Amino acid sequence: MSKLLDNVCMELQRLPGIGRRTALRLAMHILKMESETVDSLSESISRFRHDIRYCLSCNNLSDEALCPICSDERRDRSTVCVVEQVGDLMSIENTGQYHGMYHVLGGVISPMQGVGPSDLKIDLLCDKLLAGEIKEVIIAISTSVEGETTLFYLMSRLKAFPDVKVTTIARGIGFGDELEYVDELTITHALLNRREL
Amino acid sequence: MSKLLDNVCMELQRLPGIGRRTALRLAMHILKMESETVDSLSESISRFRHDIRYCLSCNNLSDEALCPICSDERRDRSTVCVVEQVGDLMSIENTGQYHGMYHVLGGVISPMQGVGPSDLKIDLLCDKLLAGEIKEVIIAISTSVEGETTLFYLMSRLKAFPDVKVTTIARGIGFGDELEYVDELTITHALLNRREL
Numbered sequence: 001m002s003k004l005l006d007n008v009c010m011e012l013q014r015l016p017g018i019g020r021r022t023a024l025r026l027a028m029h030i031l032k033m034e035s036e037t038v039d040s041l042s043e044s045i046s047r048f049r050h051d052i053r054y055c056l057s058c059n060n061l062s063d064e065a066l067c068p069i070c071s072d073e074r075r076d077r078s079t080v081c082v083v084e085q086v087g088d089l090m091s092i093e094n095t096g097q098y099h100g101m102y103h104v105l106g107g108v109i110s111p112m113q114g115v116g117p118s119d120l121k122i123d124l125l126c127d128k129l130l131a132g133e134i135k136e137v138i139i140a141i142s143t144s145v146e147g148e149t150t151l152f153y154l155m156s157r158l159k160a161f162p163d164v165k166v167t168t169i170a171r172g173i174g175f176g177d178e179l180e181y182v183d184e185l186t187i188t189h190a191l192l193n194r195r196e197l
Numbered sequence: 198m199s200k201l202l203d204n205v206c207m208e209l210q211r212l213p214g215i216g217r218r219t220a221l222r223l224a225m226h227i228l229k230m231e232s233e234t235v236d237s238l239s240e241s242i243s244r245f246r247h248d249i250r251y252c253l254s255c256n257n258l259s260d261e262a263l264c265p266i267c268s269d270e271r272r273d274r275s276t277v278c279v280v281e282q283v284g285d286l287m288s289i290e291n292t293g294q295y296h297g298m299y300h301v302l303g304g305v306i307s308p309m310q311g312v313g314p315s316d317l318k319i320d321l322l323c324d325k326l327l328a329g330e331i332k333e334v335i336i337a338i339s340t341s342v343e344g345e346t347t348l349f350y351l352m353s354r355l356k357a358f359p360d361v362k363v364t365t366i367a368r369g370i371g372f373g374d375e376l377e378y379v380d381e382l383t384i385t386h387a388l389l390n391r392r393e394l
Contacts, residue, residue, distance in 0.1 A: 001265065001290070002257075002259050002264065005283075007241045007245065008241045008245040010241075011237060011241040012242075014230065015223050015227075016223070016226050022214070027245065028282070028284060030245060030246055037211065038242060038247075041209070041212075042239040042242040042243040043239070043243075044201075044205045044208040045227060045235060046235060047204075048202065048224065048227060049228065049230070050232060050235075052201050060199075062199050067199065068199070086225065
């Protein structure tokens with residue numbers, strides 16, 4: 001087998017979800033792409049890794065010291081939505097319904113994986129709250145065991161700011177979910193938090 | 198959203214099977230990789246596209262004028278296995294059971310996609326046959342309509358070499374396939390080509 005092909009397949013297999021066959025399929029596709037397109041692909045990967053920064057205010061990925069959201073004057077600075085990771089922030093942004101600020105923790109507390117509270121950007125959040133501009137903290141972290149642990153720890157830290165309202169996003173049956181296949185815990189929550197029509 | 202992230206996601210989405218979510222997941226993984234690893238990934242992609250060549254003898258992917266198989270003196274030069282594409286060659290190589298040579302057509306005849314016989318490396322195959330060293334041509338192309346058309350055309354060209362034995366790989370029920378789910382055509386073939394035990 002060609003060393004160049006072997007090489008590119010091995011390198012591609014370092015990416016998650018890409019096995020031997022997929023790597024080969026990608027390589028074959030790369031071969032058919034315009035050489036400029038391949039160069040811009042390979043450059044964008046390298047530049048992304050080297051030049052990306054974390055927003056000093058919210059820990060979002062950023063090209064500058066402050067991310068586009070933190071430097072956007074039109075956003076509502078009285079509300080902060082706390083998320084685990086950048087992907088979650090993007091999912092919320094994609095709804096186009098939220099106009100407040102964000103705070104990216106950078107993970108959840110997980111003793112199993114050696115992630116403690118000090119590994120997350122919780123102090124940075126508390127520092128921001130000290131300024132007094134924030135009126136509401138919306139916690140939007142997952143309902144896993146780690147997520148609940150993180151929520152519990154966060155709540156204990158947020159007690160230091162009694163004037164700040166703390167909320168979490170609603171749990172319930174997702175749109176398009178079939179009740180038959182939804183787990184019991186979600187149904188229980190959805191029943192307890194039922195709304196009058 | 199960060200422009201660097203946006204960029205890398207857009208570029209990754211040019212690859213087959215990679216949508217918005219997967220691109221984001223790959224980008225997040227790239228962020229966690231060692232910067233040297235990312236560089237070697239990006240370099241290998243670019244180098245593969247620029248430096249790869251096609252073997253002058255069999256049309257396999259190669260780093261040199263001749264691919265490792267064509268330049269391997271220990272291979273049986275009396276047998277040539279004709280395949281559609283490099284991936285097929287690799288699948289056969291991976292069995293470790295075939296020690297002859299290959300010939301990569303580079304596709305199948307497909308009028309729908311504008312691929313005619315002249316777009317495939319059929320002349321190159323005939324030129325090799327002229328030398329008289331080849332005793333058997335094994336045709337291992339897929340049984341799609343395009344594959345059958347290609348097979349038909351190939352047979353007509355190979356008539357010019359009456360001394361060369363032409364065979365195709367056996368069709369039948371694959372190991373691990375459940376008879377219940379195998380299509381009728383395959384079962385029909387498997388029945389017609391039944392073997393005595």
